[in-house]
Amino acid sequence: MGTTQRTDAAWMAGCAELVARLERPDFAAAFTALLRQVVPVDTLLVTFYFRDRPPRTVYHELPPELVALCVDTYAAGVYRLDPFFQTFEAGIADGVHRLRDLAPDNFYRSTYYRTFYRDTGAEDEMGLFRRLDANRGLVVSLARAPGARPYGVAQRRRLEAAFPLLITAACRHWEDAASRHWEDAAGPAAEAADPVASHVARFGDGLLSEREQEVAGLILMGHSTLSISHRLAISEGTVKAHRKHIHAKLGIASQAELFARFLKTLPLRPPDGPGRR
Numbered sequence: 116m117g118t119t120q121r122t123d124a125a126w127m128a129g130c131a132e133l134v135a136r137l138e139r140p141d142f143a144a145a146f147t148a149l150l151r152q153v154v155p156v157d158t159l160l161v162t163f164y165f166r167d168r169p170p171r172t173v174y175h176e177l178p179p180e181l182v183a184l185c186v187d188t189y190a191a192g193v194y195r196l197d198p199f200f201q202t203f204e205a206g207i208a209d210g211v212h213r214l215r216d217l218a219p220d221n222f223y224r225s226t227y228y229r230t231f232y233r234d235t236g237a238e239d240e241m242g243l244f245r246r247l248d249a250n251r252g253l254v255v256s257l258a259r260a261p262g263a264r265p266y267g268v269a270q271r272r273r274l275e276a277a278f279p280l281l282i283t284a285a286c287r288h289w290e291d292a293a294s295r296h297w298e299d300a301a302g303p304a305a306e307a308a309d310p311v312a313s314h315v316a317r318f319g320d321g322l323l324s325e326r327e328q329e330v331a332g333l334i335l336m337g338h339s340t341l342s343i344s345h346r347l348a349i350s351e352g353t354v355k356a357h358r359k360h361i362h363a364k365l366g367i368a369s370q371a372e373l374f375a376r377f378l379k380t381l382p383l384r385p386p387d388g389p390g391r392r
Contacts, residue, residue: 126152133284142288143174146281150257153277154270157260158236160185161289164203166250170194173289178236185235192381196227196336199242203252207244209282211274213266214240222337226374239265241274245282253286318377322364330357334370335377 129149136142147159161174169190177185194200198217207217222228237258246252257274259265274281319328326347333343340358344351367373 122152130280133280137284137288146284146288147176150255150277150281153273153281154241154257154266155259155263156257157263158258160256160258161285162254162256163289164194164200164252164254166204170200181236184231188378188381193227193231193378196231198222198337199240199254199256201336203244203246203254206246209245210243211271211278212242212244213271214242215265219333219337219339220342221339225335225337226370227335227337230371230374233261236260238263241266241271243274243278243282243285245286247286247290253282253289255282255285318380319361319365323361327357327361327364330354331361331373334358334361335374 126149129145129152132145133142133149136145147156150156150159159174159176160172163171163173165171169192172186172190175182175186189197198214198219199212202212202217219225235258238261239259241257243255243257244252245254257266317328319331323331329347330343333346338346340351340354343349343354347354361373362368365373365376367376
């Protein structure tokens with residue numbers, strides 16, 4: 116039997132296992148095995164994003180020492196700086212998207228990337244995005260470890276070919292977990308806007324002007340001076356002046372201190388614990 120025939124046979128067997136294990140506790144094993152036939156994956160997370168509440172990670176392959184950082188701290192507010200969440204909120208189309216194609220121009224030099232993202236054990240990422248309705252979406256995140264070859268165009272195309280099967284199965288299996296989370300959060304607290312979103316928008320309240328808060332938020336997301344000037348329709352010189360004022364008013368001297376100050380203000384809460392169905 117030739118290599119192509121063996122590969123096709125393995126793929127078909129994997130597809131059969133995936134369908135057979137839907138809504139069973141061993142579904143994740145079949146899902147990840149089939150996914151790894153398509154592209155290499157060092158770490159995988161399945162996360163539901165919401166427009167008015169923090170995200171919910173329903174499955175992950177994280178080592179125990181990274182769960183608090185990648186799940187709990189992330190959901191406490193850091194997710195607002197993640198290009199994956201930002202593009203979900205902006206209404207990105209369903210499909211396969213690479214982090215490098217979504218990230219702001221200064222992302223890989225940002226403190227978020229250097230002091231948070233790389234601490235998660237990832238250096239590159241690709242995501243399968245599916246919007247479920249106006250308020251919810253599913254993202255399957257595939258991460259590469261430091262030193263591994265980044266995802267290229269050929270790998271993205273292979274994943275695009277498998278996308279309809281993989282994302283449909285993931286939504287079918289895990290959507291009930293997101294629905295429970297949505298219903299559990301309903302009630303008086305759900306009537307207000309996302310408290311984390313308003314918390315991020317208020318970062319620097321009492322110290323920074325409204326425009327300085329906007330600039331600080333874009334700096335935290337990884338936008339350069341040029342990018343901020345374009346987004347806010349102000350000159351680069353004005354952006355630099357705002358940076359100087361932000362540092363002076365917050366008593367900081369670097370972007371790293373800005374990020375540390377932001378982290379200290381997050382409303383950390385006890386973890387819900389990710390599902391592992």
